[in-house]
Amino acid sequence: MTLYSMHSWTKVTLFLLALLSIFARSVSSTSRRALVQGKPSEIGFRVTLKHVDHGMNYTKLERIQRGINRSKSRVQRLNAMVLASNLGTYDVESKIHPGNGEFLMNIAIGTPPKLYSAIMDTGSDLVWTQCKPCEECFDQSTPIFDPSQSSTFSKISCSSDLCQALPTSTCQDNGCQYLYTYGDYSSTQGILATETFTFGSDSDKVSVPTIGFGCGEDNEGNGFDQGAGLIGLGRGPLSLVSQLNEPKFSYCLTSIDGSKTSTLLMGSLANTNSTLSTTNSKSSKVVTTSLLKNPSQSSFYYLNLEGISVGKTHLPINKDIFSLNDDGTGGIIIDSGTTITYLEKSAFEQVKKAFTSQMNLPLDDSGSAGLDLCFKMPKGTTSLEVPKFVFHFKEADLDLPSENYMIGDTNMGILCLAMGKSSGMSIFGNVQQQNMMVVHDLAKETISFIPTQCDAL
Structure with missing residues (x-):
């Protein structure tokens, strides 16, 4: 028994914490920004994660109950996706992804960088945010990203590998148009582009150029109204993990009833x-x-x-x-x-x-x-x-x-x-x-x- x-809480030795801390500080900013064949190499950064109910006055059981309610459509869709794929009906119209998430991460997009909060999702691939001009956009706490105000925004061509990796895409004015649909019937549709993304805070900021992302001009449903978009950490070519060309990442999630933030380590900082x-x-x-x-x-x-x-x-x-x-x-x-x-x-x-x-x-x-x-x-x-x-x-x-x-x-x-x-x-x-x-x-x-x-x- x-x-x-x-x-109660989980105990850990100070020795382990010291090792993690030393390791996290050992990667120089120079190596984190190195590029190989146009893709980041030896990039490492640390991002703070917040639970979607962070700062709210709920008991642990209430947080579990709220999470279960949010997860219902996700769990149903995860199982339905696999079954539909087995029956050969998955790609009839558009590929459907789980949707929703429980943790938010702060990022900055563009040059000059604009701050946003996005859902972290290990169950899907696409990185995206809402963009102007918005035909249909859900409410978000920060201004909607305006690509015309960024000097590093660039549309992706229809022949690019990232465009070809999309489950549903069309070509318009030689630019790649995408549609990404989620299990709670939320969806994002817009232009596939590249931008500079900045991760971390203060002295630990790391800017990564030419990250492929969805610039969503038509975003429907209420599955993402906790944030301004989503950071996909799945295994596919569109995910942030794949684009960084760094095959390691880790996260450490605090107790669900606590008020402290969690941590995501990417790339070289996750090399444990x-x-x-x-x-x-x-x-x-x-x-x-x-x-x-x-x-x-x-x-x-x-x-x-x-x-x-x-x-x-x-x-x-x-x-x-x-x-x-x-x-x-x-x-x-x-x-x-x-x-x-x-x-x-x-x-x-x-x-x-x-x-x-x-x-x-x-x-x-x-x-x-x-x-x-x-x-x-x-x-x-x-x-x-x-x-x-x-x-x-x-x-x-x-x-x-x-x-x-x-x-x-x-x-x-x-x-x-x-x-x-x-x-x-x-x-x-x-x-x-x-x-x-x-x-x-x-x-x-x-x-x-x-x-x-x-x-x-």
């Missing part, structure tokens, strides 16, 4: 090889496992999950439940834009059964929390023992801290499992990732989880 505390090797000799908590590719869903980061343990019980889940099938269905992706983890229905039912049998608490079947499994807590409870939860990835076991899968609310007197069921594909959500440095290494096709006190970075 492991202890769940209403006030030395940190990982040192930490491996000092700690057994660094977990590295392989990433999988799905040819029919090239944007997603698929994990190689082989099983789950609850308490001392290794659940008898058929290994094929989490396998990525030859037809592109199934599997489990890691996604920053989905709040809680969703497991394929039969696997979730076994998890639910195991928790029900191992928790010495009565079930709460009121449905008031909006989660599938909740228990009644005795009055005055501040901490409880709960079963351990372990994800068994290929050659690596991820033992989650209790606050990454149990959500308690003393006012309501309930304790809930922060997971749900899905149909088909499973999704590893951001609550399960909190207070971990999540390192994507696309050169090695691996992903690493390093327990980290993210608000101390």
